[in-house]
Amino acid sequence: MTKTFNYSNPVEIVFGNGRIGELNRYTKDKKVLLITSHGFRERGIIDKLGETNQFEYILDNVRPNPTLSQLNYQYETIKNVDFDLIVALGGGSVMDTAKVLSLQTKGWEYTEDLIKYASGKVADDKITPIIGVPTTAGSGSELTPWATVWDDANRKKYSLHLKNLWFKTCICDPEMTYSIPMNITIQSGLDALSHALESIWNINANPITRQYAVSAAKRIIVTLPKLIRYNNDSFYRQEMMFASMQAALAFSNTQTSIAHAMSYYMTLERGIPHGIASSFTLPAIADAVKGRSEEVDNDLLDIFGEAPSNVLRGMLNEIGVSHRYGDYGIDEEDWNKIEESLSLTNRTQNSIVKFRQVLDCLKSSSN
Structure with missing residues (x-):
């Protein structure tokens, strides 16, 4: 066991069925900006929240994978709105958008300055407090201090990673996940599994993150296939949200690793949904890390038993997700470009194995 380590996560967690009813405890006497996506207005969820909460403005045009151009437009939309609290209702893209828009600045060139912040500039500006209400069990963004932003041009x-970009509170109500489509349930669940495993084969892992990660992964491999058959089962929805929370508590301190580092090219250039792109490589990575760390071997044995990669492939097959990269249209040229792209993210450096070791296992398992 590691003898010295640090662990910190300052976010208040409010967990359980029906806890969304307590949102007004946090919004009372506040000037609230609600950030969400249009689907929640269509499904009547925004109107229901509006019965007990007052919103100064509702920004409901968040789309998956927020881009600089979208964020610039959204910033121009709300920069003159007087608000002192943000409520982020949605999945990871909504959470990331809320973090970016929480930066309170005056007279800046939004796109240009955002890139500076994302490149490591420390913010002196006021950051508006955020209450997160996740509606997927997967992204974990409500428990981390960073946001992913895509430069589409x-x-x-x-x-974007700032030390004070943590949410104030997250309300994790499993009932909020009932209305999401099955493909999003699968993708977000696999993202959570990837978060858990990525925080295990990670040079930043410590005893606390390992405990969270092992418990999360155990829950997910049992629960996610059950949700395919019992979509709105209260117990399984609660188990998935709890597992997602545990995975986030793990990777909030370790960051992600090689699977996520490889996934960014796949999402940007091949349009593969993030949850799939960050998870179909997991069986090959499990093969690649075998024997490289006693702690990692013991954790994977605890989660999967004697054959971790086989269990992972079996679970992916059960939920209809291929582990073969050729099924996603990825070829040798793509792998070369993915290798080049890894220099652009520090997530690669968190891994206990190298890219080529993973690629060898990917090719072997895809034959």
Whole structure:
């Protein structure tokens, strides 16, 4: 066991069925900006929240994988709105958008300055407090201090990471996940599994993150296939949200690793949904890490038993997700470009194995 380590996560967690009813405890006497996506207005959820909460403005045009151009437009939309609290209702893209728009600045060139922040500039500006209400069990963004931003013009991905970008509170109500489509349930669940495993084969892992990660992964491999058959089962929805929370508590301190580093190119250039892009490589990575760390071997044995990669492939097959990269249209040229792209993210450096070791296992398992 590691003898010295640090662990910190300052976010208040409010967990359980029906806890969304307590949102007004946090919004009372506040000037609230609600950030969400249009689907929640269509499904009547915004109107229901509006019965007990007052919103100064509702920004409901968040789309998947927020881009610099979208964020610039959204900033121009709300920069003159007087608000002192943000409520972020949605999945990871909504959470990331809320973090970016929480930066309170005066007279800046939004796109240009955002890139500076994402490149490591420390913010002196006021950051508006955020209450997160996740509606997917997967992204974990409500428990981390960074946001993913896509530069659609220059085909790049940025990670906005500021030390004070943590949410104030997240309300994790499993009932909020009932209305999401099955494909999003699968993708977000696999993202959570990837978060858990990525925080295990990670040079930043410590005893606390390992405990969270192992528990999360155990829950997900049992629960996610059950949700395919019992979509709105209260117990399984609660188990998935709890597992997602545990995975986030793990990777909020380790960051992600090689699977996520490889996934960014796949999402940006091949349009593969993030949850799939960050998870179909997991069986090959499990093979690649075998024997490289006693702690990692023991954790994977605890989660999967004697054959981790086989269990992972079996689970992916059960939920209809291929582990073969050829099924996603990825070829040798793509792998070369993915290898080049890894220099643009520090997530690669968190891995206990190298890219080529993973690629060898990917090719072997895809034959």
